[in-house]
Amino acid sequence: MNEKKHNGSSHSMETDHEKDNNHEEHKSGEHDNKSGSHDEHGDHDSGGHDKHSDHDSNGHDEHADHDSGGHGGHGSGHSETDHHRMMIKDFRRRFWFSLILSIPVLALSPMFQDWLRYTLEFPGDDWVFFIFASAIYFYGGWPFLTGLVDEVKKKQPGMMTLIGLATTVAYVYSTAVFFGFPGDVLYWEMVTLIDIMLLGHWMEMKSILSASQALEKLMELMPDTAHLVTEDGETKEVKISKLKDDDVVLVKPGEKIPADGEIVDGKSYVDESMITGESKPVERKKSDNVIGGSVNGEGSVKVKISGVGDDSYLSKVVNLVQDAQKTKSRSQRLADKAHFVLTVVALTGGTLTLIAWTLAGESVAFSIERAVAVMVIACPHALGLAIPLVVSISTSISANNGLLIRNRTQFEKARNISMVVFDKTGTLTEGKFGVTGINTEDDYDEKELIRLAAAVEKESEHPIATGIVEKAKSMDLDIPDVSEFNSFKGKGIEGMADGKNIKVVSPGYLREHDIDFQKETKEEATTTVYVLIDDKLAGAISLADKIRPQSYEAIKALHKMGIKCHMLTGDNNETAKKVSEELGLDGFEAEVLPDKKQTKVKELQEKGELVAMTGDGVNDAPALAQADIGIAIGSGTDVAAETADVILVDSNPQDVVTLIRFGKATYRKMVQNLFWASAYNIVALPLAAGVLYGAGIIISPSVGAVAMSLSTIIVAINAKLLRLDKNSDDGQPQSSSANQAASA
Numbered sequence: 001m002n003e004k005k006h007n008g009s010s011h012s013m014e015t016d017h018e019k020d021n022n023h024e025e026h027k028s029g030e031h032d033n034k035s036g037s038h039d040e041h042g043d044h045d046s047g048g049h050d051k052h053s054d055h056d057s058n059g060h061d062e063h064a065d066h067d068s069g070g071h072g073g074h075g076s077g078h079s080e081t082d083h084h085r086m087m088i089k090d091f092r093r094r095f096w097f098s099l100i101l102s103i104p105v106l107a108l109s110p111m112f113q114d115w116l117r118y119t120l121e122f123p124g125d126d127w128v129f130f131i132f133a134s135a136i137y138f139y140g141g142w143p144f145l146t147g148l149v150d151e152v153k154k155k156q157p158g159m160m161t162l163i164g165l166a167t168t169v170a171y172v173y174s175t176a177v178f179f180g181f182p183g184d185v186l187y188w189e190m191v192t193l194i195d196i197m198l199l200g201h202w203m204e205m206k207s208i209l210s211a212s213q214a215l216e217k218l219m220e221l222m223p224d225t226a227h228l229v230t231e232d233g234e235t236k237e238v239k240i241s242k243l244k245d246d247d248v249v250l251v252k253p254g255e256k257i258p259a260d261g262e263i264v265d266g267k268s269y270v271d272e273s274m275i276t277g278e279s280k281p282v283e284r285k286k287s288d289n290v291i292g293g294s295v296n297g298e299g300s301v302k303v304k305i306s307g308v309g310d311d312s313y314l315s316k317v318v319n320l321v322q323d324a325q326k327t328k329s330r331s332q333r334l335a336d337k338a339h340f341v342l343t344v345v346a347l348t349g350g351t352l353t354l355i356a357w358t359l360a361g362e363s364v365a366f367s368i369e370r371a372v373a374v375m376v377i378a379c380p381h382a383l384g385l386a387i388p389l390v391v392s393i394s395t396s397i398s399a400n401n402g403l404l405i406r407n408r409t410q411f412e413k414a415r416n417i418s419m420v421v422f423d424k425t426g427t428l429t430e431g432k433f434g435v436t437g438i439n440t441e442d443d444y445d446e447k448e449l450i451r452l453a454a455a456v457e458k459e460s461e462h463p464i465a466t467g468i469v470e471k472a473k474s475m476d477l478d479i480p481d482v483s484e485f486n487s488f489k490g491k492g493i494e495g496m497a498d499g500k501n502i503k504v505v506s507p508g509y510l511r512e513h514d515i516d517f518q519k520e521t522k523e524e525a526t527t528t529v530y531v532l533i534d535d536k537l538a539g540a541i542s543l544a545d546k547i548r549p550q551s552y553e554a555i556k557a558l559h560k561m562g563i564k565c566h567m568l569t570g571d572n573n574e575t576a577k578k579v580s581e582e583l584g585l586d587g588f589e590a591e592v593l594p595d596k597k598q599t600k601v602k603e604l605q606e607k608g609e610l611v612a613m614t615g616d617g618v619n620d621a622p623a624l625a626q627a628d629i630g631i632a633i634g635s636g637t638d639v640a641a642e643t644a645d646v647i648l649v650d651s652n653p654q655d656v657v658t659l660i661r662f663g664k665a666t667y668r669k670m671v672q673n674l675f676w677a678s679a680y681n682i683v684a685l686p687l688a689a690g691v692l693y694g695a696g697i698i699i700s701p702s703v704g705a706v707a708m709s710l711s712t713i714i715v716a717i718n719a720k721l722l723r724l725d726k727n728s729d730d731g732q733p734q735s736s737s738a739n740q741a742a743s744a
Helices: 078-107 110-116 125-140 142-153 159-178 187-219 313-326 330-359 364-377 381-400 408-416 424-428 446-457 463-474 507-512 549-560 573-583 594-606 621-626 654-689 701-720 737-743
Strands: 225-229 235-239 248-251 260-265 268-271 282-284 301-307 403-405 419-423 434-440 483-488 492-497 500-505 526-533 536-544 564-568 587-589 611-615 629-633 646-648
Touching: 078 125, 078 142, 078 187, 125 142, 125 159, 125 187, 142 159, 142 187, 159 187, 159 330, 159 364, 187 364, 330 364, 330 654, 364 654, 364 701, 381 403, 381 654, 381 701, 403 654, 408 629, 408 654, 419 424, 419 594, 424 564, 424 573, 434 446, 434 463, 446 463, 446 492, 446 500, 446 526, 446 536, 463 526, 463 536, 500 507, 507 526, 549 564, 549 573, 549 654, 564 573, 564 594, 573 587, 594 611, 594 621, 611 621, 611 654, 621 629, 629 654, 646 654, 654 701
Parallel strands: 419 564, 419 611, 564 587, 611 629, 629 646
Antiparallel strands: 225 235, 225 248, 248 301, 260 301, 268 282, 403 646, 434 536, 483 492, 492 500, 500 526, 526 536
């Protein structure tokens, strides 16, 4: 055999019945905004907006699925989490096997013997050298070899192609030398490259798994059993899988709520921190909704189940987040292109390096070593992880804090938002209207006016409707049934009650129909609706809505960030002006119908503003679709706000601030990762090619593998350092000092 050798190397009604308007169906990613369904307030079209047209439903497929240890996309979910666990075991097993066999390979390497000045020879040592190196190539290198085949079949060359090709070239050449071809074997470079790549992939999979487990932990919030209340009033313990809608369960102090539902008896404080990010326990009483997985406080409550299995809030969140993680944003597509270009550069560079050194008269072994080093160092594996890993982690973190990202492309625009447009009722205000005044005409008294108004309003879910109905109940009035219910888009509702036609309408409706009414002077931010009985003005009902305490803080924080704040509302001008002045808004538009909000947003965009619109996920659908970022606020457990790019579980304006800050922090992480993923190439690539060979500076394939693996691990660790801190004094999501150092 050849000798082993190596030579080194709002209801003013215009506000306010708008809240009942227009249940839009809207396909995510298309935003045709064609009205697909209707409620009592009729349909409306909403104008096209194609901001979502570039959605890509494909997963992060930069890594082909490798049957025997290779790895696929980095999405979350049970199957993918199990897949990652399997790959961790596989890479770990292959790594230790290869590492153990590498010891004799290195010990028998002439280079190591020269370095350490020892001699190791025994009968058959050549064959031990060859067999152990071959075992490492075929078993340890198998994930890269199968990955190479998969990527070639898909015509998507990437990291597996480069590593598989590099190790194969080294192995084939060395084996040829072993069997008599003149040259120097490269077995030790090959086995150390495989060892380092297996270790790098093992560490990478562990980092990815921790990101994937964030959603898994959400599902683990659900208890295993529940106390089902039977028909005879007794309770029995059952598995939560046996629960169904309309079942009533007893939740004792300190227990987890077993499913979504409505409290039908009792009150307590509920800890929702693991679901919505709200740090303080929230008071929940009869008729309030609760979320499965949240922790009951010191009171016992009975909950009527309204969401189990796939219909539960947590299941919807998990599915939504998985979809968002699999959606490629503009940044991801840019990284994918860079990934492909770098792969081509690596293959081309490796080939040119081989040719150049061969023509320069160097040995074939040296030339191959340089080519292999170039391909390994130029391998774009870290670049392939740089964006997807940040996407996966940021989407999971935001979901755990009640910020549900549906559209990654639009979310990435958050860092550039110049104006936030708020709806008033239920967003800047609490949306809980109380009757503050009742004025009647001569023929009616207050009780009759409220009784008849409540008859039609009980068909509506708008906050003003709730306020009027609650007033009727507090007066112990018998609310009659209503028939022939109808609505006037953004202007009011009507129905037949006690044989009379009852209308509850806005000032705009009265003006439109030339009905005289006395305009009251409003000393506070009140909303007034008018009651018509058989088309004759019977009286007016005034209601007040309080501004949320968080609204003051949110507007102040946004202004501090240089972001303008605007309000669009269907409420009357006096009320809108009062709210705007109290909050210090930069502008407002009053008496805007729901279908006109979209036009107003478009006008702001034409003035050069990058607009985030916050409002009801259903009724403000056209405006949400038109905005650069549509934010459905106060959706609670309804995560199906189709036109929204981001859904805020709580009705807290401060979450808008948190969202923008988190968007900026996420972008910074992406930039940092792109730096770590590619910067080392700028330095190491020329050195690997041998540019400074004359000065005695050169990088071997194994050193290149270490550098490439370190780059990948740094990218994974840096992504995991992303944090969202709602209580940060400076508003910036906090992370560790290591992260800050990396940013610097």
